[in-house]
Amino acid sequence: MSAPTVESPFLATCRQQSDDRVPVWFMRQAGRSLPEYRQVRAGISMLDSCARPELVTEITLQPVRRYGVDAAIFYSDIMVPLKAAGIELDIVPGTGPVIAEPIRSAADVQRIRPLTVEQLPYVTEAVRLLVAELGETPLIGFAGAPFTLASYLVEGGPSKDYAKTKALMVSEPEVWHDLCSRLAQISATFLTAQVTAGARAVQLFDSWVGSLSAADYRASVLPHSAEVLETIGQYRVPRIHFGVGTGELLTLMGTAGAEVVGVDWRIPLDEASARLGHRYAVQGNLDPALLGAPWPVVAERTRAVIAAGAAAPGHIFNLGHGVPPGTDPAVLERIVDLVHDEGPEIRRAVE
Amino acid sequence: MSAPTVESPFLATCRQQSDDRVPVWFMRQAGRSLPEYRQVRAGISMLDSCARPELVTEITLQPVRRYGVDAAIFYSDIMVPLKAAGIELDIVPGTGPVIAEPIRSAADVQRIRPLTVEQLPYVTEAVRLLVAELGETPLIGFAGAPFTLASYLVEGGPSKDYAKTKALMVSEPEVWHDLCSRLAQISATFLTAQVTAGARAVQLFDSWVGSLSAADYRASVLPHSAEVLETIGQYRVPRIHFGVGTGELLTLMGTAGAEVVGVDWRIPLDEASARLGHRYAVQGNLDPALLGAPWPVVAERTRAVIAAGAAAPGHIFNLGHGVPPGTDPAVLERIVDLVHDEGPEIRRAVE
Numbered sequence: 220m221s222a223p224t225v226e227s228p229f230l231a232t233c234r235q236q237s238d239d240r241v242p243v244w245f246m247r248q249a250g251r252s253l254p255e256y257r258q259v260r261a262g263i264s265m266l267d268s269c270a271r272p273e274l275v276t277e278i279t280l281q282p283v284r285r286y287g288v289d290a291a292i293f294y295s296d297i298m299v300p301l302k303a304a305g306i307e308l309d310i311v312p313g314t315g316p317v318i319a320e321p322i323r324s325a326a327d328v329q330r331i332r333p334l335t336v337e338q339l340p341y342v343t344e345a346v347r348l349l350v351a352e353l354g355e356t357p358l359i360g361f362a363g364a365p366f367t368l369a370s371y372l373v374e375g376g377p378s379k380d381y382a383k384t385k386a387l388m389v390s391e392p393e394v395w396h397d398l399c400s401r402l403a404q405i406s407a408t409f410l411t412a413q414v415t416a417g418a419r420a421v422q423l424f425d426s427w428v429g430s431l432s433a434a435d436y437r438a439s440v441l442p443h444s445a446e447v448l449e450t451i452g453q454y455r456v457p458r459i460h461f462g463v464g465t466g467e468l469l470t471l472m473g474t475a476g477a478e479v480v481g482v483d484w485r486i487p488l489d490e491a492s493a494r495l496g497h498r499y500a501v502q503g504n505l506d507p508a509l510l511g512a513p514w515p516v517v518a519e520r521t522r523a524v525i526a527a528g529a530a531a532p533g534h535i536f537n538l539g540h541g542v543p544p545g546t547d548p549a550v551l552e553r554i555v556d557l558v559h560d561e562g563p564e565i566r567r568a569v570e
Numbered sequence: 571m572s573a574p575t576v577e578s579p580f581l582a583t584c585r586q587q588s589d590d591r592v593p594v595w596f597m598r599q600a601g602r603s604l605p606e607y608r609q610v611r612a613g614i615s616m617l618d619s620c621a622r623p624e625l626v627t628e629i630t631l632q633p634v635r636r637y638g639v640d641a642a643i644f645y646s647d648i649m650v651p652l653k654a655a656g657i658e659l660d661i662v663p664g665t666g667p668v669i670a671e672p673i674r675s676a677a678d679v680q681r682i683r684p685l686t687v688e689q690l691p692y693v694t695e696a697v698r699l700l701v702a703e704l705g706e707t708p709l710i711g712f713a714g715a716p717f718t719l720a721s722y723l724v725e726g727g728p729s730k731d732y733a734k735t736k737a738l739m740v741s742e743p744e745v746w747h748d749l750c751s752r753l754a755q756i757s758a759t760f761l762t763a764q765v766t767a768g769a770r771a772v773q774l775f776d777s778w779v780g781s782l783s784a785a786d787y788r789a790s791v792l793p794h795s796a797e798v799l800e801t802i803g804q805y806r807v808p809r810i811h812f813g814v815g816t817g818e819l820l821t822l823m824g825t826a827g828a829e830v831v832g833v834d835w836r837i838p839l840d841e842a843s844a845r846l847g848h849r850y851a852v853q854g855n856l857d858p859a860l861l862g863a864p865w866p867v868v869a870e871r872t873r874a875v876i877a878a879g880a881a882a883p884g885h886i887f888n889l890g891h892g893v894p895p896g897t898d899p900a901v902l903e904r905i906v907d908l909v910h911d912e913g914p915e916i917r918r919a920v921e
Contacts, residue, residue, distance in 0.1 A: 380858065380859040380894065381859055382858075382859040382860075382861075382862050382894065383862070385857065385859045385860055385863070386859070386860060386862045386863040386867075389860060389863050389867050389871070390863045390864045390867045429815075429836075430836075430859075431836070432835060432836050432837070432838065432857070433836075434838070464780075464815055466817045466818050467817050467836050467837060484783060485780075485781075485782070485783050485784075485818050486783070486818060487783065487785070506736065506783070507731065507733075508731040508732055508733040508736045508737070508781075509733075509736055509737065509740060510733075511733050511734070511737045512736070512737040512740050512741045513741045516737075516740050516741045520740070543731065543733065
């Protein structure tokens with residue numbers, strides 16, 4: 220990695236060295252909401268698309284070109300490193316990940332082998348292609364956190380209540396910790412592959428962790444997420460840590476080791492930052508369900524997010540969760556423009 | 571209604587007049603987890619079953635017989651009063667409510683007519699039959715709260731993100747408030763029918779309100795839920811107010827007018843009671859996703875819930891959400907026995 224002469228607003232904000240500029244990107248900015256994405260993905264399965272470096276490069280670049288966001292996020296799927304580690308799975312359109320043999324016993328867990336960067340050649344290659352194309356725009360690498368990965372492996376697919384996952388977690392803690400240790404290794408290796416090839420930040424997605432109480436999170440999940448973040452710490456890239464519905468967990472998530480904590484739309488960013496002791500940059504948190512509202516409403520809410528974010532020692536504008544597939548890209552484009560154009564003024568008015 | 575000579579532990583706890591007994595019932599205790607339910611429902615649609623007083627009586631009584639819970643909850647569906655008010659809808663197995671013509675405009679809202687108790691004769695009859703059978707076991711009436719009802723009407727069915735509902739709420743506040751006022755009238759009438767026929771407590775379900783921020787809840791939802799609870803206040807029966815994922819809303823929900831606040835599993839009951847200023851009885855909050863864990867784990871968690879509940883001025887044991895369809899009834903039976911047998915001692919040990 221060669222450091223750029225001028226650091227990007229996104230990276231500066233991650234490091235709490237921002238001026239009044241508000242960097243912006245969107246979780247799932249590359250994806251089904253973009254017609255150019257649907258076009259290049261036609262006839263190609265999700266997992267196949269993730270293994271084609273030129274296609275990954277094109278898809279990752281699409282929202283950067285269209286929106287002028289301050290960061291690209293690597294186009295992949297949290298299940299990709301699990302498949303690379305030898306777990307048989309598919310991503311079924313309209314359903315999500317489907318695991319051929321769900322992981323529910325000590326013997327099942329022992330089948331999960333460690334992952335090496337060498338098993339991810341298409342990731343390394345795609346990141347290198349991307350970094351060359353992106354210029355000064357930083358690429359964010361990402362991975363699923365152990366709990367969220369475990370939830371798919373134990374349930375066998377998406378779940379509403381994570382009943383099998385929670386039952387394993389509370390009834391067989393040794394098996395659970397063995398599982399999550401292995402997933403932490405895989406997650407960290409997936410991130411390492413991206414960072415050593417040139418990604419300049421990472422985001423750890425623990426999307427479904429909001430289904431847990433703080434006590435269960437602390438005992439059964441936090442140590443494994445912290446392990447992933449610590450492993451990646453040696454590369455000195457900013458780390459973002461995100462989950463949905465994490466109001467009860469936010470203080471604990473702050474201790475996991477990331478520089479930036481992602482927040483969903485349920486908590487105003489000033490309140491979130493207060494719970495985090497104003498020690499981390501925050502990322503978020505426009506409610507993606509509001510993207511279909513008339514523009515004046517979206518604009519007003521966008522401004523409110525920027526104003527609340529000024530309370531934190533750094534604010535990266537984002538949605539509170541991923542871009543819904545039905546989103547009109549024109550709305551995201553207007554949001555980026557608003558954040559860039561009005562962000563500094565709104566922040567100064569709050570200060 | 572003739573008052574019983576000795577008030578039930580459930581009602582006493584609602585009124586903060588309990589001794590150390592811990593009353594217990596389960597949301598959705600009457601339903602698919604019971605083989606005797608699946609037997610009597612065979613071949614009968616959900617909405618049809620709700621309109622047959624003898625069947626409603628049988629289904630409502632089934633869990634009381636089997637578990638010896640401290641309260642019965644009226645077997646019905648939150649959509650029943652909407653159908654009675656003339657809204658064309660069905661409840662489709664495996665899907666949930668499906669609205670023939672979703673409500674999305676001022677003109678749509680104006681089609682919603684007020685409901686009268688006389689339009690619910692099968693409810694009145696079923697409650698009368700039930701009260702005669704139940705003896706001293708109180709019957710809890712219930713209704714959906716305006717936001718949760720509105721979410722089905724606006725989306726046209728179940729939703730993951732409530733995008734259309736939220737868009738209407740924030741972009742057309744007058745239409746939204748008109749809609750919720752009408753739904754509050756319908757909800758209150760559904761409760762009135764149950765209470766005037768003999769139900770001795772009510773629960774207002776705002777199941778999906780946890781998708782909102784506190785600011786949106788306060789401005790757009792709370793006044794309408796409060797209106798329902800206020801209307802029902804004249805009958806002097808305890809009111810329970812429940813939603814899922816309400817950590818950020820709990821303080822506000824306490825102000826809505828209920829005597830009891832239901833809490834999901836994400837917040838320990840002592841913490842929940844503290845947020846409520848220790849002014850209300852609490853109900854909850856064993857994680858239903860744990861019901862499939864081995865009994866020693868379920869027992870330990872049940873005891874922990876009882877211990878945390880001792881911090882509140884009253885605690886009704888329940889799950890943090892409804893009984894999952896796949897639950898083994900034997901587990902619920904053991905929980906009831908544990909709560910009854912060990913509850914008083916656990917409470918005394920905490921005090």
